[in-house]
Amino acid sequence: MGRYVIRRLLQMVPVFIGTTFLIFVMVYALGDPVAAMFGDKAPDPATAAQIRHAMYLDHSLPAQYVHYMKQIFTGDFGTSASGQPVTQLMGSAFPVTIRLTLVAFVIEAVAGVGLGLIAGLRRGRLADSGVLAFTLIVVAVPTFVTGYVLQYFLGVKWHVANPAVAEGAPIGDLIMPGVVLAGVSLAYVARLTRTSVAENSRADYLRTAVAKGLPRRRVVTVHLLRNSLIPVVTFLGTDIGGLMAGAVVTERIFNIHGVGYQLYQGILRQNPPTVVGFVTILVIIFLAANLIVDLLYAVLDPRIRYA
């Protein structure tokens, strides 16, 4: 197990470098951060060159990348458009987004697996068709439409929930945005669980479990669900990154000042340190989630563990 973890960690290094480099290239090479600073005005060439030098932009791209990464690992993410250190923005943004992501994740996992299990156990019947239709609609209607519609009806018209999230983002306020953020993933989880449950419920070992005289509840939870959840767990883990990225949309709708909001501001103001910094942290979170999924996979499926 220890060797497996180390191997996976080593495999992650090139992925981390590649991903961050890709983002770095996109932001620094394709755009011109100096020109962006001056907006529509043409900058004075001498000043521009000075800024370029100060920002390490007069070096080759790989050198710039190495320089930037060195800074990051010493905790220096640069300064944002508003002059604040990027780390300070992160300190206020990440807790909010992580809370939102967690709320969405719990909703996604619980409702998704629940619906999928119901549909998978009653394959071909009304409950199954209902869940399928529901998931189709949820996937088809874009998040930002669901978001505005829910906000309008639940928040504005019926006053069931707070239409915007209050300062500090209390959990109660995050439930509606969480539902919106979780929506599409929830539908995927439900469908994946359904397929997996339906497939496994035909497995020979399940027939054995029934033949052993186990109560139905035990057959379903210990034998069926445990096996069926293996692919679902994989999806859930890899989806954490997707949820955090999806927060760009959700946070905009509900006016939440989290990662998505800051990232969006960084892009609007063309501030490379903010964009690359936030994306780098997101990539790390994403990779870490993948690693955890891999380890969890090995725990859930002994055939992997010893392979």
Next chain:
Amino acid sequence: MPETTDSQSSATAVADAPAVAAAAPGLRKEGEKARSLRSDAWHDLSRKPMFYISGLLILFLIVISIWPGLIASGNPLSCDLAKSQMGPTSGHPFGFDTQGCDVYTRTVYGARASVSVGIFSTLGVAVLGSLLGGLAGFFGGWWDAVLSRISDIFFGIPILLGGVVFLSVVKGGTVTTVSVFMVLLGWPQIARIARGAVITAKQQDYVQAARALGASNTRMLLRHIAPNALAPIIVVATIALGTYISLEATLSFLGVGLKPPAVSWGIDISQASSQIRNAPHMLLWPAGALSLTVLAFIMLGDAVRDALDPKLR
């Protein structure tokens, strides 16, 4: 669920019978050839209302994205601020948006952007992905290793995040730039599936047999492996088409995708969203059209998948 039997072999003694503990009784038909998967899949599809509904809807969408004038006579860009946010009137069944443009005309014309982004991205992703993935799976070795690592890198970037970063920097805002971006970040999804399918197909006994008989690489790929790898790629690509359309709208909504004067559902929804309290009709029609389009492609992909995947029969 019919038990698979080899109808060719003249079945013989019990001692020779296939060692299968039949969960269901065998359904052998004397003299009848086993139905091929393809005709079976077609048989399955032809009985699915979902297949026809989504197929017709998609056909309709393609037709109006080529000739929007067929059902909308107006110009989506000729707007009259005096009519800002007005409700439906005769000749303008969906009312007007904030700029006073006719919502109906814009909704009809919006199909073109969505459908073209969807189709171009999917074609690009499918071609690039299956080419790279298929070759990696077929030849293996370092080619496969390098490709796997590269696709890991692309998988490391959530597509929405990458889109926001990439498109805000490129500043194109056209169907082409958006499609190019989607191909750039989308190909690993198909590449993985193509790779897996090719590896599975390569290990099939009859493919091994063809290799043993000296079939050339090209012949093996085209004749034996490609047909088998195609089904999963088609399924994933169809469903992906729907998600690309949805993604285009999301990016346009965020202001980094298509940009005015382009006519796009995403842009219209974005503009309508702030006015939902005053003029919900502005949101309703483009949002409805977008959802229906995405739904149609996902439903089609679903129907095709169900038909091609005998496991779930």
Next chain:
Amino acid sequence: MTVTDERTGAAAPVSTTPLLEVRDLHVEFHTRDGVARAVNGVDYSVNAGETLAVLGESGSGKSVTAQTIMGILDMPPGRITQGEILFHGQDMLTMSAEQRRKIRGRKIAMIFQDALSSLNPVLSVGYQLGEMFRVHQGMSRKQARAKSIELMDRVRIPAAKERIGDYPHQFSGGMRQRIMIAMALALEPELIIADEPTTALDVTVQAQVMDLLAELQREYNMGLILITHDLGVVADVADKIAVMYAGRIVETSPVHDIYARPAHPYTKGLLRSIPRLDQKGQELYAIKGLPPNLTRIPGGCAFHPRCPMAQDVCATDVPLLHPVGAERGSACHFWKETIGD
């Protein structure tokens, strides 16, 4: 009936009810191609300590009958349209789901063909064995573990104590089948149904597993229904045989009589198609044609299109199970000719 006096038949005490008796069982499946009639009036019985071998090709209905007895038939698409399954004289088909569940595993246990797919791949064998004790007898994890080790020793799995935490894929095929047997034996059931228990194994291992099963059966005096397509397995361990074809029993007999003088052309064909050393160089005999499609079983005797002895009557009249001497029956209009041939 007793085991020893089968041949004479005279000693069989008629008054006692058999351990298990299947009466006129009919099962059908609803499929895309129509209604498949898998079981069409099966009768058989087993007593304690007795081994009944049910012989037939794939699709003959032998496994479906077993699954119906066990109560693990998939319904739908399966449907029991007629018949009774009496366990100690009580019809299990009229029992509640809970009553049946309590019989499963505790009174009647089943051994499946493919142990690799029949054991849960993500749970240790110790857990899967211990589950029997924990669920049915309310034992603690610790007690169940001790009992499981005992069981594994019982079925002669080496180093049971060390291997109890291992997973099914870590065992060899023969060992896995022993675990299946151990699981079936856990609660010392009165009846075991073994569905092709050795088919998936290497020939060398087949005999060991079969011997173990037979030995344990004698030890616990259990009834055993052995479902197989292998006539070779049957000869050594079975007391009586029921041959099935297209969902019906076509011949039933004490084991030795059937080898010497088969009373049904189908049985005869099966026996002739076993390869024998003294026939080296000759073409192997094969019953012509294919087993019938169960959605369109031929009228009259289902075997008539393939039968070398078929007459006109065979296509019109369904043959009943004619008594052929003591303890024997043949569902052939021409059983006399067959036996005397």
